[in-house]
Every structure is written in structure tokens, then in C-alpha cells.
Amino acid sequence: MSVRYMYPEGFEVRGREIFMDANATTPVHPELRNVMEHVYQSHYGNPSSPHYAGIRAKRILAEARAEGATLLSCAPESLVFMSGATEGINTAILSVLSQYTAGKGKGKTLLYGATEHKAVPEALKHWNEVLAVGARVEPVAVDELGLIHLDDLARKLPDALMICTMGANNETGVFQDMGALEEKIRGLRPDIPWMVDCVQMLGKRPVALGRTTIDYAPFSAHKLYGPKGVGALYVRPGARYVPLQIGGGQEAGARGGTENVAGIAALGRIFHWLNHPELGPFHSPNTLYEMRNALLTSLQQAFPKLVLNQPLEVSLPTTLNFSVAGYSSAELIAIFDAAGIRVSAGSACSTGKSRSFVLDAMNLPTWQSEGAIRMSFGPTFTQEELLEVCERLRFIGEQLSHAPLHRDCAFYLPDPFTSNSAWIACPESALVLILELQQKHEEQLKREFPVTQWTHRTWGGSEEDFAGFRITPTAEGFVLRYLKTNRELHVHADGIHQPANTAPVRALTSLEEGDYQFVDVREDVERAMEPPRVAQDKTLSIVRSGWADFLLTRSQDEVKTPVFFCRSGRRARDVATWARVLGWHNAVACDASASEVNHWLARKAKV
Missing domain, CATH: 3.40.640.10 (Type I PLP-dependent aspartate aminotransferase-like (Major domain))
Incomplete structure (x- = not known):
């Protein structure tokens, strides 16, 4: 069964993508595409050939090399x-x-x-x-x-x-x-x-x-x-x-x-633009610094607890690196991505890393290293793009300010697969039992359960029943059992471990008819960024910190065949894997994106 990654026919995306990861790569400039196309069509000879077609191609190399030599003040x-x-x-x-x-x-x-x-x-x-x-x-x-x-x-x-x-x-x-x-x-x-x-x-x-x-x-x-x-x-x-x-x-x-003649011709044109700024599309450094300042102002308004991870006075005008107290880099990337703003957590060549070795080398706090975001733009970044990013940041700030303080769950595990930070909230007594708390999650706990409204108590480390759960200490961490369903999780210092003998999760690769309950495992703000959908009320929604509570406490009679979905499929596979471990044998990870699922459900609702 093939996997579909394209949007369904008729799907509409609100707003265009704004690429803010220029330090990783940039789109090919239209003029450079034209330069390359001209080479492909008219200068396709091998530059090592002695005939005129080869000589024309070799001349392109010589011209590009000369432009580069001028820029670098060196011999060709x-x-x-x-x-x-x-x-x-x-x-x-x-x-x-x-x-x-x-x-x-x-x-x-x-x-x-x-x-x-x-x-x-x-x-x-x-x-x-x-x-x-x-x-x-x-x-x-x-x-x-x-x-x-x-x-x-x-x-x-x-x-x-x-x-x-x-x-x-x-x-x-x-x-x-x-x-x-x-x-x-x-x-x-x-x-x-x-x-x-x-x-x-x-x-x-x-x-x-x-x-x-x-x-x-x-x-x-x-x-x-x-x-x-x-x-x-x-x-x-x-x-x-x-x-x-x-x-x-x-x-x-x-x-x-054999040289990449078309690519070298494009590089030569870049050198030419840098040698003659008045002929090229690149903004002056002063303009780029002004753009960076405008972006930073909008970021600080959207995220009041934003902290810069760089000294601006000795940084490129096109790069911002920051962390936000209470948010992981994965959460922030998901928030930006839902708004159509493409950012990264660091080097594109170091994907999969949980923290920044660069910020570690600078001796920045752990939470900043683990929560770092890089926002970078190129020297052709337009004023229109800047205004659009700032407007979307304003919208992000509004959505975050309206996010619920706490959800309809009792057990909170903010980073299930990387951390043992966890707490249980009992609304009847307005008491929060803190099982473990790492520095990077302190802000989230304070935000969702402010001490002015909730009493915070730290678990003493011995077996205890609280709010329907039984907490049992282990050498590696603790076991949490929900007494009504008798399901339990083993939480280690680095979160939940996936058993080696877990059966592969079945993936739903095409949206077909079936007795499914779609479960959205994205964050609230990601859903808020989407265009309104007729079928949004047809799905269950669980944020990352509530995944464990859902899997432990939800009745299988109510949710017989859960189909977990998210932005890219990774989180859905993680949750579906643990659902199967805990007895949800029909759990499915949907490979379609959240946008595709919502579009399909909306169409189904209209039939």
C-alpha cells in the first residue's frame, strides 16, 4: 500500500509558506534559474572538449572564476x-x-x-x-x-x-x-x-x-x-x-x-552581484539589521519569555537564535509550522539531536540548549515577507494567550520520551502532586497550575495513591498505574522506554471508510492556526503532556480503533506504539497529515 504525502485534490492552504531557514538552504533565485536554463540550452558542451561548444562552456568557468577572484581579492x-x-x-x-x-x-x-x-x-x-x-x-x-x-x-x-x-x-x-x-x-x-x-x-x-x-x-x-x-x-x-x-x-x-557548468554559472552570477551590489538583489547590511530588529520585536511580543542565545552585536544580521521558557524546540517548531513559518532547531545537518552542541559549548543553560530555535532569512528577504511574518507572529501570540491553562486530564508528562518530569492534578482538592520536575518544565507547571490557585506538593518517593493513580518507586524512576483500567507506565529518568519487542504499528496510508476514531495529537496552538474545518469537532484532541493520561485512563469501549494523526506522522507513530503496548491493539498511526485528515473528514461530513 503506497503512502500519500500530497494534499488531496481541492485542498486549500491558508497563506503561503514563509521560509525562515535560510542558514540551511535557500530557494534558487529566478534570475539564477534563467542563467542555468540558458547554459543547459546554449552552452551544454563539455568544457574539456576542444571544439567551440566546449570552448563556450569553458569560458563560463573562466568568467565565474574571475568574478570569484575579484570578490576574494585573490588570483583566479x-x-x-x-x-x-x-x-x-x-x-x-x-x-x-x-x-x-x-x-x-x-x-x-x-x-x-x-x-x-x-x-x-x-x-x-x-x-x-x-x-x-x-x-x-x-x-x-x-x-x-x-x-x-x-x-x-x-x-x-x-x-x-x-x-x-x-x-x-x-x-x-x-x-x-x-x-x-x-x-x-x-x-x-x-x-x-x-x-x-x-x-x-x-x-x-x-x-x-x-x-x-x-x-x-x-x-x-x-x-x-x-x-x-x-x-x-x-x-x-x-x-x-x-x-x-x-x-x-x-x-x-x-x-x-566534468564540471557542473550551469551551477558554476549561477555561482559566478552570485559573485558578480556581490562585486556590484547596485546590480544585484541583495539588501544592504543596514536594511538587514533593521529587518532583524523588527522580527525580534514581534517575536518578543508573541513570546514574552523569549531569551536570545546569541550576542546581537557580533551576529549576522540575518540570524536569530532564541529559546522560550516553558517550550521545547519541538513544540515551537510545530507552532511556527502550523502558522506557515518554516524554522529549525539548529543545523539542518544535525537533525534528530535533542539539544544544541553549539549552545552547550557556550555554556548556556540546559533548557535554552534543548529549546533553541533558529530563525534565519536571506539578503533578498522582502518587506512584504517581513510584514507577513510579523502578522503571523501576532496571531501566534494571541492564540498562546488564549490557550487553556490546563486540560481535561489528571496526569501530565510534558516530554514523554525524553524526560521524567511529571505531575498529577486533582481539581477537587486543587492540589498538584509533583512526581519529578526538571528546570525546563518549571515554567509550564507554573503557567498551567499557578500557585495562587493550586497547592503544589512534591512526592515523597514512597508508594502512594493519589487522584485515582498509584505511584510506586523503582530503581529507575517510578511506575504509575491507573486503578480503574489497571494500565501502567514505567517512567525512567529519560522518560518512557519503548520495549524492544513491540509489534510494528499499523499505518493508515489512505483515508478509507472505517469505524475509526481520529485522535489529533498536536498542540492546541497548532490547531488554532488552521482554517476552520467543519469536521474539527469530529476528532478527539490530546496535547503532548496529556498523551500518557489519555492512554492510561480512556475507556476502550469509548475509543475502539483510535487513529492518531499529527503534522508529519512522527508523533502519531510514537503515541500509537505506546497505545498498543498498553492494550490498544487496534491503534493506528495515520501517515496523512493533519491538514489532509481534516480535509477528508470535512468532505465526508458534507456527503
Whole structure:
């Protein structure tokens, strides 16, 4: 049975998507699409061919290289076109480490900034192992602003084979003081190979590499409205160079494989725009800073307890990184996504991580690291888009302010699969029994059960019956049993564990007729963002903190075949898995999105 991911025919989305994750990637600019289409149609020759079609294609490479050289204040020969920054990083590291094979680097170190993109330390570890260099891969500490700790750098440089830093961080937007770094590095180690990840700097910070002593610097086109799969590596004259791949001698022997001529043409146009700002679509830095300030003001109005995770004075004008007390990053992403605003919890290349290693390196509190959101936009961001985002943020703020203080449930487990924070509320006595409470959930507890209206009591750790539940301590945490249904959950320090022998959850991949009870497992504010649906009252709704209560207390006579659904299907699969563990053997996870389910139910209701 195939899985449907497309919206049903006739489905209408309220408002357009606003992409605020530009540090991960950007859409291809229309002019660059036209440039590439022209190359595909008229300059399709192989640049290595001696005939005129090949010469035309080779000329495109030369023009793009010349534009890049002008921008970087370097010789054209210093630029090698590649598939992107990751290939450039690996090529630079291979070039340095290939001279230390068979243990020649034993006792030495390979240094990288502690907030560096994961591509750098992973490449260092890889080539250190593959080439049997024998060096230690070590981070250089950063301070609370995210800037390289110069004293730590000075301590570690004497034993280093290579130093890798980044121009601007992809999560926080913090840019390094390149002059201070260069002075420190060259003052202690004039000849040490130095690579700088310049991916986020392109179009946002000066990149006159030819005037520095930086040896290697990778770039990617897709971070600045170019296509994916094309980039460049700057190599300082005299720096050691070993090709990562060889072939037909392309790129003057520096990188084998037929060049991506259309992609390079687009990158060349980006270089041209940066060389001639008056001809390009990019806003000035001052305009971008004004846009960032407007966004921040709207964010603070929507989320009064917002905390910035970056120092604005040393951050790119296109990046905001923040946390909101009482909300996890997953909850915030769901809220923004429901409003059509696409943001991320950090690097797109570190998906699945529960916290930010960048913010950890800056020694920020755990709740900020686990709840971090990155909102980033590109230098073509329009005033119309800014106004639309601000309007949607205003709407988000309104919906959050009207959210119910507490739900129709007694047992609250805010992050079921990652945390043991939990409490039981008894409305009859206005008493909340706190079983466990982590710092990141303190705000939620205070918000939903204010001490002016509820008495808070901490569980003493011995077996106790409270509000229809029996709490029994265990070595790993506690067991919670609902006495009426005799169902129980084992809660560990890191939440609920999924048994290894759990049967696969049946997925409903097409919305067919059946005796189903649809159960929406999204947050209240996500549903509030949607267009009104005729069938919204035909579904049950449970927020994340109430999932466990529903599965423990709800009668199976009332809900015989629950079909859990959400925004993407992940939460639905999590809840359906635990429903089956607790005896709901007919539980189903719906692979259709919430929008599709609501649309289908509305159509069904009209029949």
C-alpha cells in the first residue's frame, strides 16, 4: 500500500509558506534559474572538449572564476570549483593530513572551534583514522558569546598539525574576529595550515581571503540562492594541495570530474552581484539589521519569555537564535509550522539531536540548549515577507494567550520520551502532586497550575495513591498505574522506554471508510492556526503532556480503533506504539497529515 504525502485534490492552504531557514538552504533565485536554463540550452558542451561548444562552456568557468577572484581579492587559480563546502572541507583536510600517514602525527593534535559545523570535526576524525595519522582531534573552547577563546587557542596551537575555524556560525550567526584570530595564530604558528569555513559569510561579511594568511576556505552556492551541488574551495598560493578525486584533469588537475557548468554559472552570477551590489538583489547590511530588529520585536511580543542565545552585536544580521521558557524546540517548531513559518532547531545537518552542541559549548543553560530555535532569512528577504511574518507572529501570540491553562486530564508528562518530569492534578482538592520536575518544565507547571490557585506538593518517593493513580518507586524512576483500567507506565529518568519487542504499528496510508476514531495529537496552538474545518469537532484532541493520561485512563469501549494523526506522522507513530503496548491493539498511526485528515473528514461530513 503506497503512502500519500500530497494534499488531496481541492485542498486549500491558508497563506503561503514563509521560509525562515535560510542558514540551511535557500530557494534558487529566478534570475539564477534563467542563467542555468540558458547554459543547459546554449552552452551544454563539455568544457574539456576542444571544439567551440566546449570552448563556450569553458569560458563560463573562466568568467565565474574571475568574478570569484575579484570578490576574494585573490588570483583566479586559487579557486577550485567543487560540489559544495563539504567536499571543500574534506579536500583541505586530506591535503594537510596526507603528509602525516602511518602514525607521523602521533602525539600531535587537530584543532577545530568547539562550535564548528559538524562536517569539520567529522572530516578530521575520518581522515585521521583512514590515513592512520595518529593525532588527537580536539576542540578549541569558545566563550559565552561563542567567540574562540584565544587563551585556549594559544595553549593548544604548539602541538597542532592543523587549525580549523569558521567565519560565522550556522546556528547562532556569531561571526569571529578574524583579525584577532589571525594575529594569534600567525604570532604563534606562522606556518600552520589554517582552514576557515566561510559558508555563512558569503554575502554577509567581508571575504577578502587573498589579503589574509588563511590557507583554505570552502563555500556553497545554495546558501545564497544558488543551486545545491556546487561550491568552491579557496586555496592560498603555496598551500599543500591533494585532490580528493582525480579523473580527466579537470580544474587544472585539482578536481577530477566534468564540471557542473550551469551551477558554476549561477555561482559566478552570485559573485558578480556581490562585486556590484547596485546590480544585484541583495539588501544592504543596514536594511538587514533593521529587518532583524523588527522580527525580534514581534517575536518578543508573541513570546514574552523569549531569551536570545546569541550576542546581537557580533551576529549576522540575518540570524536569530532564541529559546522560550516553558517550550521545547519541538513544540515551537510545530507552532511556527502550523502558522506557515518554516524554522529549525539548529543545523539542518544535525537533525534528530535533542539539544544544541553549539549552545552547550557556550555554556548556556540546559533548557535554552534543548529549546533553541533558529530563525534565519536571506539578503533578498522582502518587506512584504517581513510584514507577513510579523502578522503571523501576532496571531501566534494571541492564540498562546488564549490557550487553556490546563486540560481535561489528571496526569501530565510534558516530554514523554525524553524526560521524567511529571505531575498529577486533582481539581477537587486543587492540589498538584509533583512526581519529578526538571528546570525546563518549571515554567509550564507554573503557567498551567499557578500557585495562587493550586497547592503544589512534591512526592515523597514512597508508594502512594493519589487522584485515582498509584505511584510506586523503582530503581529507575517510578511506575504509575491507573486503578480503574489497571494500565501502567514505567517512567525512567529519560522518560518512557519503548520495549524492544513491540509489534510494528499499523499505518493508515489512505483515508478509507472505517469505524475509526481520529485522535489529533498536536498542540492546541497548532490547531488554532488552521482554517476552520467543519469536521474539527469530529476528532478527539490530546496535547503532548496529556498523551500518557489519555492512554492510561480512556475507556476502550469509548475509543475502539483510535487513529492518531499529527503534522508529519512522527508523533502519531510514537503515541500509537505506546497505545498498543498498553492494550490498544487496534491503534493506528495515520501517515496523512493533519491538514489532509481534516480535509477528508470535512468532505465526508458534507456527503
